Amino acid sequence: MGETAEHAVVIGASIGGLCAARVLSDFYARVTLCERDELPENPVNRAAVPQGRHVHMLMARGAQEFETHFPGLLQDMVANGVPILQNRPDCIHFGAAGHVLGTAHRLQSEFTAYVPSRPHLEWQLRKRVLALDNVDIIEAAVSEPRFETTRERVTGVQLESGAVLPADLVVDATGRGTRLPVWLQKWGYERPREDVVFVGISYASQRVRVPDGLLTEKVVVAGASRAQPRGIGMLFYEDGIWNITTFGVGKVPPPQTFAQMCGLADEILPAHVASALRQGTPVDEVAHHKFPASRWRRYDKLDRLPRGILPFGDAVVSFNPTFGQGMSMTSLQAGHLRRALTSPGADVAMQCVRATAKTTFPVWTMNAIGDLIMHRATGPTPWWYKPVGALFDQFLGAAESDPVLAEWFLRRFSLLDSLYMVPPPRLVGRAIRQNMRLWLAERRAAKRPVTFETMREPG
Ligand SMILES: Cc1cc2nc3c(=O)[nH]c(=O)nc-3n(C[C@H](O)[C@H](O)[C@H](O)COP(=O)(O)OP(=O)(O)OC[C@H]3O[C@@H](n4cnc5c(N)ncnc54)[C@H](O)[C@@H]3O)c2cc1C
Incomplete structure (x- = not known):
């Protein structure tokens, strides 16, 4: 020493x-x-x-x-x-950048x-x-x-x-x-x-007692996305009370009241979670916090x-x-x-x-890539952030219906395995194939009603 x-x-x-x-x-x-x-x-x-x-x-x-x-x-x-989360499929609802991951399948390796x-x-x-x-x-x-x-x-x-x-x-x-x-x-x-990303985040949180038996989840997260600048994090804590944090990114204000929080939940959370929240009883006042910028000295x-x-x-x-x-x-x-x-x-x-x-x-x-490309943040933006952000969006899109990709993302997001969020070529190929399959299925589905309608059209 x-x-x-x-x-x-x-x-x-x-x-x-x-x-x-x-x-x-x-x-x-x-x-x-x-x-x-x-x-x-x-x-x-x-x-x-x-x-x-x-x-x-x-x-x-x-x-x-x-x-x-x-x-x-x-x-x-x-x-x-x-509460402890093991790799049960029903203990977590996780939405990131507009994609919902990892809830439909049991994760393959141990995750606590x-x-x-x-x-x-x-x-x-x-x-x-x-x-x-x-x-x-x-x-x-x-x-x-x-x-x-x-x-x-x-x-x-x-x-x-x-x-x-x-x-x-x-x-x-x-x-x-x-x-x-x-x-x-x-x-x-x-x-x-100082490296700074001006994220312009505002938080509003409310503790809520939700009647027993309505939720198996312990963690519910719906992050902000390009289309939706507001998000929610709901955690079930050791005192048996849910802490509901809502937030807005890029200087967009979060909901201010419990009723408004329930309104946001209706928009971005699964129906059973939003309904459970509506049946909850708020405990104490709404707390507010502003976080203008991420900062690395x-x-x-x-x-x-x-x-x-x-x-x-x-x-x-x-x-x-x-x-x-x-x-x-x-x-x-x-x-x-x-x-x-x-x-x-x-x-x-x-x-x-x-x-x-x-x-x-x-x-x-x-x-920084997520914030600057998807979350309306401002700050120095190297040219390659945009293509990387777009590729990552594609990866998350594929991960919604592929448990292997979802698991890879959730483990990295949890800072396990490696701190680098760079998928190996094998998984990039898998994501491309999955997106192709989804795209073809979407096209087939889109074509069917058009053909039917066309057949019925006069002349
Ligand atoms: C809104 C918000 C949400 C967050 N959510 C998460 C999350 O979900 N997960 C996560 O991992 N992290 C989260 N964080 C970050 C987390 O809170 C911090 O990383 C963590 O608290 C470590 O911070 P710290 O101990 O370095 O500083 P702080 O927690 O800020 O503590 C600094 C301490 O120093 C004391 N102090 C300051 N000046 C003096 C002085 N002159 N003399 C004596 N004492 C002094 C203060 O009183 C305080 O106790 C969040 C942060 C914010 C702002």
């Missing part, structure tokens, strides 16, 4: 900060997590994490990664009522996913971190890290109370609102370049970073939330941090941000 291993400070005790603290606890004698928000004893929403009120999908890969850092987590979640609410997952991680002997979580806001010009390194943090915590490593896990770029500039370093492109500071979690990259990847991608960063800390003589921060860039690139690029 390239850093002295006495004391590490992590700013922000949300999913990112908790993951970082867990890894650091194996390498530093002491770890202190500083959180400006009040930390509840129970799994409830926190004021400083407003996104927690909206549906959070945990990808199958994310669950696996969290389990490696927090052994026993998954079993404990299930024991606490967190978990459906914890965002507050539940954070509470599970927090109680595990609190149980570590060498980690303290303190409720204190950090005003900024301390930087020593002569040594060109960060030496600790200054709290808003005025107290100073000396540290050998400071991790910035303060989320999308991070001020690290500003601090870097102040210390005489370059700010990182390119620390990996900088020539130098001061020693002793590491950006982490959403502070590095904040993905379009409607794809449900942020927490899972953060869990991958924890693996990068562990590997950097075990590399002899490594510059931990640089190694970690570069490894993060490698795993971010394929996911970020595929999201």
